[in-house]
Amino acid sequence: GAGVSQSPSNKVTEKGKDVELRCDPISGHTALYWYRQSLGQGLEFLIYFQGNSAPDKSGLPSDRFSAERTGGSVSTLTIQRTQQEDSAVYLCASRPLARYEQYFGPGTRLTVT
Amino acid sequence: GENVEQHPSTLSVQEGDSAVIKCTYSDSASNYFPWYKQELGKRPQLIIDIRSNVGEKKDQRIAVTLNKTAKHFSLHITETQPEDSAVYFCAALRTDSWGKLQFGAGTQVVVTP
Numbered sequence: 001g002a003g004v005s006q007s008p009s010n011k012v013t014e015k016g017k018d019v020e021l022r023c024d025p026i027s028g029h030t031a032l033y034w035y036r037q038s039l040g041q042g043l044e045f046l047i048y049f050q051g052n053s054a055p056d057k058s059g060l061p062s063d064r065f066s067a068e069r070t071g072g073s074v075s076t077l078t079i080q081r082t083q084q085e086d087s088a089v090y091l092c093a094s095r096p097l098a099r100y101e102q103y104f105g106p107g108t109r110l111t112v113t
Numbered sequence: 114g115e116n117v118e119q120h121p122s123t124l125s126v127q128e129g130d131s132a133v134i135k136c137t138y139s140d141s142a143s144n145y146f147p148w149y150k151q152e153l154g155k156r157p158q159l160i161i162d163i164r165s166n167v168g169e170k171k172d173q174r175i176a177v178t179l180n181k182t183a184k185h186f187s188l189h190i191t192e193t194q195p196e197d198s199a200v201y202f203c204a205a206l207r208t209d210s211w212g213k214l215q216f217g218a219g220t221q222v223v224v225t226p
Contacts, residue, residue, distance in 0.1 A: 004156075033213065033214075041218070041219075042202060042216050042217065042218040042219050043157070043202065043214075043216045045213040045214070045215075045216075048213050056213065058213075059213065091156065091157070100145045100147070100162070100206060100208060101147065101159055101162065102147075102159070102214060103159070104149075104156040104157045104158070105156060106155070106156045107156060
C-alpha cells in the first residue's frame, strides 16, 4: 500500500517568512510523529500525535513551531518567522495502533536563505 | 529522559567483512529497540528491531543483540556488500508511555569493494 507521503519535497524560503509542511500518514495509522534532521545529524523529535489525545509537544524548539493534525490523519507543521538555523530535513513518521514500528516519509528539505 | 549513545560514528569495512555498531541507553524501562538504515537522500527504513524479552534476533545477514543488564544493544552485519553502505540509527522506546523514539546519533557505514 501507499507509504507516508510529505509535501513539498523541497522548500526554499526567505528568513522571516512562514512555512507549512504537510504529512500524509499511512491510512489507518493512529500515531504521527515529526522529526528534524540537520545535515549529517541524527533525528531530533519535535512532536507526537496519538489518536485524539493531546499531542506531546516536548520537542518543539521554540514557540515559532506548531503542528496540527486534522481528522486524525493529515498533519501540518508550521514554522513562523523562519530562521537560518531552521534549515533541515523535516521527517514525518506514522505508526499503527498497538504496534511500535514507525514508518517514515521521504522528508521535506527546508532551506532558509 | 532516555539518552542513547551510538558508536562508532563512522565505520569502514571491506566487502565481505562484518560490521558491528553498538548503542547504550540510560532508561532501564526502555523495552523496544529498532534499527533504521538511511541511504543518502532517502528516508530512514526499519531493518530490524528487538524487544526486551529477547536477547538476540536474526534476519538473514543482520542480527541484533541486547544486554538488558548492561543496557546496551548491537547491530551485526555479516558478509557486508556495497549496498550496505548507509547511515544506521539505533533507537530506544519505553512502550508503557507509547512516546517518542530516542535515536542515537547514527553510524556512517562505508563498504569498499
